[in-house]
Amino acid sequence: MKEQPLKYLETIEREDFQKDLISWFSREQRNLPWRRDRDPYKVWVSEIMLQQTRVDTVIPYFNRFLEKFPTLDALALAEEDEVLKAWEGLGYYSRVRNLQSAVKEVHEQYGGIVPDTPKEISSLKGVGPYTAGAILSIAYGKPEPAVDGNVMRVFSRILSIWLDIAKPSSRKVFEEAVRALISKENPSYFNQALMELGALICTPTSPSCLLCPVREHCRAFDEGVQEELPVKSKKKAARKLNMAAAVIFTEDDRVVIHKRPGTGLLANLWEFPNFEVSTSRSGRKQLEERLEADYKVDASLKAGVITKIQHVFSHIIWDIEVYAGSVESSALNETELIAVTEQELEKYAFPVSHQKIWKETKLIKN
DNA sequence: AAATCGTGGTT
DNA sequence: TAACCAAGATT
Numbered sequence: 001m002k003e004q005p006l007k008y009l010e011t012i013e014r015e016d017f018q019k020d021l022i023s024w025f026s027r028e029q030r031n032l033p034w035r036r037d038r039d040p041y042k043v044w045v046s047e048i049m050l051q052q053t054r055v056d057t058v059i060p061y062f063n064r065f066l067e068k069f070p071t072l073d074a075l076a077l078a079e080e081d082e083v084l085k086a087w088e089g090l091g092y093y094s095r096v097r098n099l100q101s102a103v104k105e106v107h108e109q110y111g112g113i114v115p116d117t118p119k120e121i122s123s124l125k126g127v128g129p130y131t132a133g134a135i136l137s138i139a140y141g142k143p144e145p146a147v148d149g150n151v152m153r154v155f156s157r158i159l160s161i162w163l164d165i166a167k168p169s170s171r172k173v174f175e176e177a178v179r180a181l182i183s184k185e186n187p188s189y190f191n192q193a194l195m196e197l198g199a200l201i202c203t204p205t206s207p208s209c210l211l212c213p214v215r216e217h218c219r220a221f222d223e224g225v226q227e228e229l230p231v232k233s234k235k236k237a238a239r240k241l242n243m244a245a246a247v248i249f250t251e252d253d254r255v256v257i258h259k260r261p262g263t264g265l266l267a268n269l270w271e272f273p274n275f276e277v278s279t280s281r282s283g284r285k286q287l288e289e290r291l292e293a294d295y296k297v298d299a300s301l302k303a304g305v306i307t308k309i310q311h312v313f314s315h316i317i318w319d320i321e322v323y324a325g326s327v328e329s330s331a332l333n334e335t336e337l338i339a340v341t342e343q344e345l346e347k348y349a350f351p352v353s354h355q356k357i358w359k360e361t362k363l364i365k366n
Numbered sequence: 367a368a369a370t371c372g373t374g375g376t377t
Numbered sequence: 378t379a380a381c382c383a384a385g386a387t388t
Contacts, residue, residue, distance in 0.1 A: 046384085047384065047385095050384040052386095053373080054373095054374075054383050056375085057374065058384090089372090090373075092371055092372055092373085093372080095371090128386045129385085130386085148383095150384065191384095204382070205376095205377075205381095205382095237380090265370080266372080313371075313372055314370080315369075315370065351372080373383100374383095375382085375383090377379100377380085
């Protein structure tokens with residue numbers, strides 16, 4: 001016998017639930033820049049930025065991004081380096097490369113109009129099940145589920161669903177719940193209200209049940225188990241990597257940088273030359289060897305470590321020793337390394353770890 | 367299914 | 378402070 005995760009679904013008074021939820025959202029929703037209109041392009045940009053990212057972090061990025069790329073066509077025609085620069089510091093950079101790729105597709109294949117069918121919109125790069133549902137419901141008023149972490153948390157409590165929400169297979173169960181309960185009159189507010197509720201009231205720890213507009217519909221509150229839900233397995237710890245980075249100046253006081261590969265971690269961002277190193281030997285020696293082996297560049301580095309920087313990713317921790325050095329600018333010809341002025345550095349998108357490297361180097365240099 | 371892919375804020 | 382968390386998608 002299989003446990004029925006949606007055994008309480010039939011007990012929800014659908015019309016009452018919708019009304020309580022939507023009227024609360026109508027009263028209490030935050031005034032956010034992407035809620036000023038329903039422009040599918042703006043909704044799209046906001047949804048991509050908000051993936052795994054807090055509202056307060058996104059707001060200034062969203063405003064700057066829309067200033068720089070006000071329309072879908074403007075983004076489609078922009079240079080990728082400029083787009084990455086606008087994303088600098090937001091993280092998960094493949095989001096914005098996929099976004100621009102998809103926007104180009106809409107520009108060329110759909111006449112610049114974001115498609116409004118699940119099949120077409122889901123085929124766009126970077127648009128998964130959540131984002132497809134969010135755009136379809138918020139921009140086009142279609143009754144499609146948009147199941148994110150908030151929605152899984154809210155419904156795990158309301159319907160007392162004890163599935164592990166960290167498992168990919170769980171999402172479809174929550175989508176089924178949303179399909180059964182979503183308002184056909186206002187799917188946009190219904191979906192947004194679930195997320196707003198998760199963000200403001202039905203929080204991961206210490207949910208404010210006494211302020212909750214749908215408390216009377218909540219099975220977990222009824223049973224006093226709201227703090228036990230949702231069930232979420234933990235992911236394994238990040239692994240540490242020892243790195244060494246070199247801030248290398250040319251005789252005319254330019255700085256040597258390198259563009260990362262187009263796939264993988266921090267794809268297409270710029271960086272100071274750096275390598276994984278062994279702790280058993282001098283980081284300086286290993287750097288010089290790798291600069292020669294990988295880039296055919298004969299640079300000379302100073303002996304001491306300038307500074308140590310730690311940078312934590314989701315799945316990796318970089319411990320970086322930073323060295324300074326110099327090179328003849330003519331030695332960089334025909335290599336993957338380029339030398340730019342300090343002023344020009346500002347135009348290149350760097351990961352935060354390398355922003356730290358430059359900041360610390362400048363502090364010590366001056 | 368489990369890893370990969372960033373960063374900053376909170377507990 | 379280490380762990381956890383935040384409007385996920387891709388491989």
